[in-house]
Amino acid sequence: MRVAVVTPAHGCAAGGVGRHVQELARHAAAAGHDVEVLVHGLEAHPPASGDGSVTVRHFPPGLGGGDFAVSQQLWEHLRLHGGDYELVHAHGYRTLPALLATRDALRRLVFTPHWHRAPTGTRVRRLVSPFYRRLGVPAMEAADLVLCASATEAAAVLRLAPDAAPRLHVVPDGVDAAALRAALPADDAPFDHVILSPSRGQVAERAERLISALPALPAGVGLAVMGDGPAVATLRAHAADLRVGGRVRFLGRLDDGAYHRWLQAASVVVSMDERALAATPLVEARALGLPVVAADTPLHREVAELVDGRGVRFVAGHSSPLALADELLAAAQAPRGAATRVPTWDTVAEITLALYARCVVTDRPAVGPAAPPVPA
Amino acid sequence: MHGPQTSPPPYAIDLHAELGLVPTPGRRAPAPEPRVSVVVPTLNEAANLPHVFGALPDGLHEVIVVDGRSTDDTIAVARRLRPDVRIVLERRAGKGAALAAGFAAVTGDIIVMLDADGSADPAEIPRFVAALANGADFVKGSRFAQGGGSSDITPTRRAGNRALNALVNSLYGTKYSDLCYGYNAFWTRCLPYLRVDCDGFEVETLINVRIAKAGLVVHEVPSFERDRIHGESNLSAVRDGLRVLRTIGTERVAGRTGRFRRRTLTAAEAGA
Numbered sequence: 001m002r003v004a005v006v007t008p009a010h011g012c013a014a015g016g017v018g019r020h021v022q023e024l025a026r027h028a029a030a031a032g033h034d035v036e037v038l039v040h041g042l043e044a045h046p047p048a049s050g051d052g053s054v055t056v057r058h059f060p061p062g063l064g065g066g067d068f069a070v071s072q073q074l075w076e077h078l079r080l081h082g083g084d085y086e087l088v089h090a091h092g093y094r095t096l097p098a099l100l101a102t103r104d105a106l107r108r109l110v111f112t113p114h115w116h117r118a119p120t121g122t123r124v125r126r127l128v129s130p131f132y133r134r135l136g137v138p139a140m141e142a143a144d145l146v147l148c149a150s151a152t153e154a155a156a157v158l159r160l161a162p163d164a165a166p167r168l169h170v171v172p173d174g175v176d177a178a179a180l181r182a183a184l185p186a187d188d189a190p191f192d193h194v195i196l197s198p199s200r201g202q203v204a205e206r207a208e209r210l211i212s213a214l215p216a217l218p219a220g221v222g223l224a225v226m227g228d229g230p231a232v233a234t235l236r237a238h239a240a241d242l243r244v245g246g247r248v249r250f251l252g253r254l255d256d257g258a259y260h261r262w263l264q265a266a267s268v269v270v271s272m273d274e275r276a277l278a279a280t281p282l283v284e285a286r287a288l289g290l291p292v293v294a295a296d297t298p299l300h301r302e303v304a305e306l307v308d309g310r311g312v313r314f315v316a317g318h319s320s321p322l323a324l325a326d327e328l329l330a331a332a333q334a335p336r337g338a339a340t341r342v343p344t345w346d347t348v349a350e351i352t353l354a355l356y357a358r359c360v361v362t363d364r365p366a367v368g369p370a371a372p373p374v375p376a
Numbered sequence: 377m378h379g380p381q382t383s384p385p386p387y388a389i390d391l392h393a394e395l396g397l398v399p400t401p402g403r404r405a406p407a408p409e410p411r412v413s414v415v416v417p418t419l420n421e422a423a424n425l426p427h428v429f430g431a432l433p434d435g436l437h438e439v440i441v442v443d444g445r446s447t448d449d450t451i452a453v454a455r456r457l458r459p460d461v462r463i464v465l466e467r468r469a470g471k472g473a474a475l476a477a478g479f480a481a482v483t484g485d486i487i488v489m490l491d492a493d494g495s496a497d498p499a500e501i502p503r504f505v506a507a508l509a510n511g512a513d514f515v516k517g518s519r520f521a522q523g524g525g526s527s528d529i530t531p532t533r534r535a536g537n538r539a540l541n542a543l544v545n546s547l548y549g550t551k552y553s554d555l556c557y558g559y560n561a562f563w564t565r566c567l568p569y570l571r572v573d574c575d576g577f578e579v580e581t582l583i584n585v586r587i588a589k590a591g592l593v594v595h596e597v598p599s600f601e602r603d604r605i606h607g608e609s610n611l612s613a614v615r616d617g618l619r620v621l622r623t624i625g626t627e628r629v630a631g632r633t634g635r636f637r638r639r640t641l642t643a644a645e646a647g648a
Contacts (some may be wrong), residue, residue, distance in 0.1 A: 209591065216565050216568065238589075241589060242569070242589070243568075320511075320513045320591070320592055321513075321569075322566070325565075
């Protein structure tokens with residue numbers, strides 16, 4: 001099958017979406033499919049590059065900027081060549097303008113929204129997100145398949161686009177359990193015991209609550225905060241104000257190797273983000289047997305149950321820093337034990353490819369050209 | 377937190393043992409009932425102490441009198457009234473300095489700040505403790521909450537308090553109704569957040585602002601402020617009001633942290 005994956009990012013250094021796309025593309029290629037990844041990111045890349053057997057094409061942004069840059073060249077490519085692919089799998093909101101403009105040129109469309117419950121991040125992103133969210137409705141209605149990473153995300157999507165229900169499937173994100181277990185602990189961890197707040201993009205929401213809990217924790221316990229974004233400066237000031245600046249380390253964006261080393265060095269992994277609709281770090285932590293403290297949200301409960309229902313302590317979103325400190329301490333002291341049901345990328349790719357196959361032979365009329373793909 | 381185990385589980389970490397720490401007294405203290413410590417700063421309050429000590433509820437873990445500058449027999453009276461009283465000598469002047477010294481001496485789980493002039497009713501202490509047991513980290517007495525009041529506050533002090541109160545609420549997203557009232561109670565574990573480092577009457581504001589910046593859960597309980605029984609107040613509305621204002625400004629500049637979501641429990645939520 002000839003497949004195009006349209007994405008704003010590709011590769012593990014580009015955040016959760018990039019990692020997701022890279023793993024799926026790699027597995028699809030390994031299964032014998034002809035896979036092209038069409039990236040419309042901001043980074044300077046050569047127009048085309050190889051990732052093993054996967055062809056990666058980069059399209060520079062032409063309109064807009066920042067998180068919501070729109071690539072005219074990608075539009076053009078899809079308009080001219082969209083029908084060459086048996087299936088186009090689009091990821092995230094930044095793909096929407098190109099998708100909607102070229103839908104008639106595509107034969108089968110799979111859409112993974114990577115949905116957030118509420119706009120997060122920079123001011124521009126928060127302002128533009130509602131507009132993109134509205135664009136998502138026709139995109140999901142036009143898609144042959146909509147894939148969500150959790151039932152919680154699926155419910156949020158269906159509230160906006162209820163007509164997508166018959167074509168919506170939940171496929172959890174996978175983890176690279178072998179690489180996680182093989183990693184050596186970070187040897188530059190400056191604390192006796194590390195609480196890790198993971199994020200592949202911007203600093204996780206509500207990280208200030210973790211900083212607020214530090215004064216109530218023993219002095220040897222420190223906090224490592226992954227991610228970047230405008231919140232970092234505010235969090236630094238908050239830590240300094242509480243006199244715990246020396247107990248917080250901001251790690252920025254980490255590649256997979258560094259991330260795995262920090263996971264190995266951690267005593268507890270924590271996610272206080274009440275609005276997230278994907279919780280891969282929780283699964284990764286549990287794959288290593290690390291205790292997790294998480295905001296008590298339907299997503300976190302769903303993911304904890306997915307991996308085996310153990311090792312995750314939930315705290316109410318409005319609980320006090322003292323209560324949070326208690327939970328962190330109790331988690332760190334709890335016996336470790338790796339989760340028994342960890343979704344790997346092998347499993348996730350297998351499910352996704354099975355859905356591709358079903359989508360291609362579906363009875364639903366193809367919107368785009370019905371002719372077999374023309375080899376390039 | 378966890379039941380006794382016959383052998384340590386694999387990978388189990390005892391943070392306290394590893395770090396050589398004694399568990400901090402506080403919400404997870406092994407005692408079923410929290411131990412309540414009352415800190416009473418004094419300056420020539422020998423005539424008022426019998427009224428204050430006489431109204432203290434039973435079952436207190438300790439009463440700490442902080443003095444060092446009285447010229448009357450405050451300390452002797454305190455010892456006579458309550459032989460188990462702990463005396464902390466603090467030579468620095470000011471309520472803030474006295475409270476800091478008293479807090480450092482506390483061994484209980486809950487700290488109650490109580491004025492020695494008889495204006496605060498010690499019989500209200502169980503109300504504060506109940507609010508802490510119901511989930512609050514810090515309980516503020518309020519003369520302006522429903523059920524509270526004051527027969528002592530002047531119109532000038534009331535107006536100043538209201539203005540300063542509004543300023544703090546707007547800066548920190550809090551819902552304080554009585555910023556400058558000194559009858560408060562909190563879990564001992566809150567002490568690292570308070571870091572009392574001022575000397576004067578601005579100490580209550582300093583504490584309230586730092587509690588808000590830390591995001592601790594605050595609950596207000598109504599309190600009635602009576603007239604001082606004997607002697608003259610050491611409070612000056614203008615001088616101390618300006619000190620409070622300066623404290624608010626200093627804390628704002630020191631912690632340009634933006635406004636995270638704050639939370640003050642409602643009475644219903646706190647079960648009070």
